[in-house]
Structures are given as C-alpha cells and as structure tokens.
Amino acid sequence: EIVLTQSPGTLSLSPGERATLSCRASQSVSSxxxxxxxxxxxxxPRLLIYGASSRATGIPDxxxxxxxxxxxxxxxxxxxxxxxxxxxxxxxxxxxxxFGQGTRLEIK
Amino acid sequence: xxxxxxxxxxxxxxxxxxxxxxxxxxxxxxxYAISWVRQAPGQGLEWMGGIIPIFGTANYAQxxxxxxxxxxxxxxxxxxxxxxxxxxxxxxxxxxxxxxxGSFPEPGxxxxxxxxxxxxxxx
Numbered sequence: 001e002i003v004l005t006q007s008p009g010t011l012s013l014s015p016g017e018r019a020t021l022s023c024r025a026s027q028s029v030s031s032x033x034x035x036x037x038x039x040x041x042x043x044x045p046r047l048l049i050y051g052a053s054s055r056a057t058g059i060p061d062x063x064x065x066x067x068x069x070x071x072x073x074x075x076x077x078x079x080x081x082x083x084x085x086x087x088x089x090x091x092x093x094x095x096x097x098x099f100g101q102g103t104r105l106e107i108k
Numbered sequence: 109x110x111x112x113x114x115x116x117x118x119x120x121x122x123x124x125x126x127x128x129x130x131x132x133x134x135x136x137x138x139x140y141a142i143s144w145v146r147q148a149p150g151q152g153l154e155w156m157g158g159i160i161p162i163f164g165t166a167n168y169a170q171x172x173x174x175x176x177x178x179x180x181x182x183x184x185x186x187x188x189x190x191x192x193x194x195x196x197x198x199x200x201x202x203x204x205x206x207x208x209x210g211s212f213p214e215p216g217x218x219x220x221x222x223x224x225x226x227x228x229x230x231x
Binding site: 098 | 143153155167169170203205207210213214216218219221222223
C-alpha cells in the first residue's frame with residue numbers, strides 16, 4: 001500500500017500568513033489521484049481539493065493544491081481564523097486508499 | 109444536497125460485534141461507492157473498506173479482512189458496517205463517506221461524510 005507522509009506535523013502561523021503543507025507518497029500516485037481534507041474538532045473531515053489541484057465546491061480560492069508523482073502541496077494563501085485545523089491528504093489511485101497522518105495548523 | 113445520517117453511539121464489550129448504519133438522502137445512492145473510515149481518539153483517518161450498492165461487492169482493507177462486513181440495502185438507501193471480535197483498540201469514531209472519482213475497488217475521494225458514530229469498546 002502507498003504510505004503518505006505529511007510535513008510538518010504542526011505548523012504555527014498567524015492570520016494573514018501563507019501556509020504550505022506537504023504530502024509525500026512512498027510511490028507514485030497514479031493520475032494525481034490525491035485529495036486534501038480539513039478537519040475541525042468534533043467534526044467530520046471536509047473535502048478541499050481533489051485530483052491534486054481541483055477545488056471542491058464552495059472552497060475559497062485561497063486554498064490551492066499542486067504536485068504530481070510523489071510530492072504534493074496544499075497552500076493557503078492568506079490564513080483566516082477559521083483555517084486553523086488539522087489537514088489530511090489521501091491517495092485514491094490504488095486500493096487501499098490511504099491517508100497521511102495529518103498536519104495541525106495552529107495559531108501562533 | 110446529499111446527506112449521510114449515521115446511527116447513534118454504541119458501547120460494546122470486548123469480543124462482541126457492532127453494526128453501524130448510514131442512511132443516504134438527496135442523491136443517487138446505488139451508483140456511488142460508500143466507504144467506512146474510522147478515527148481513533150486523537151489519531152488520524154483510516155479507510156476500512158467500501159461498497160458500490162448497485163454491484164453489492166465490498167472491498168476491504170487487509171487490516172480488517174475477516175472482521176468487517178460492509179453491506180448496502182438499495183431499497184432504503186442505507187449502508188451498514190459490521191465489525192466483529194471487538195477489542196479496546198477499536199474504540200473510535202466511525203464515518204461513512206461517499207466516494208467519487210475512483211474506479212472500484214479504489215475508494216475515490218470523499219465528497220460527503222456522515223456525522224460519525226462513536227463506538228466505545230470497554231469491559
């Protein structure tokens with residue numbers, strides 16, 4: 001199975017700053033079948049990005065995804081207070097679908 | 109608007125089984141994959157398996173093979189996840205989620221999620 005490693009584990013930033021989250025796969029993710037989710041405490045995950053770079057419905061354009069092969073990035077251009085949460089990447093190009101361990105984005 | 113509504117919290121004894129339901133509304137239930145994803149307290153997300161109701165065939169993560177059974181009832185637009193031989197490590201929130209953009213048995217990405225069901229395994 002494909003192992004996804006997210007870095008950093010925790011990212012401390014201030015509102016208005018730019019956030020860059022990384023997701024590295026143990027082998028190439030076919031067809032860039034990589035998604036990103038945001039999860040807040042007590043809530044289900046919310047889909048942000050699919051196909052490595054396509055924003056899901058209703059997701060603000062400050063969220064963007066990029067990458068291919070084994071290296072993927074989620075960028076939040078200007079952090080809003082509601083963006084502080086845990087972020088997970090997921091590959092769905094091969095079974096089993098696997099998730100990264102998450103990056104916690106916290107207020108500095 | 110698609111909604112996935114799950115059954116309520118459960119407390120189970122070690123060695124027993126639990127069955128969690130996920131009722132869909134607002135979309136075409138049968139032709140989308142439904143997956144089950146769990147999250148232990150303070151931990152990350154773990155895909156357990158999924159099913160496409162119109163085909164009725166389930167695909168499971170190897171870790172759960174033999175212990176999990178995922179089924180779907182098209183007549184009620186409800187998916188089920190049954191986990192047997194429960195142990196304390198199975199204490200987690202269990203989510204159902206609709207999978208799209210994949211080619212079964214790949215699960216796809218998850219655009220709609222249920223609210224989660226807390227299963228507590230304790231003697």
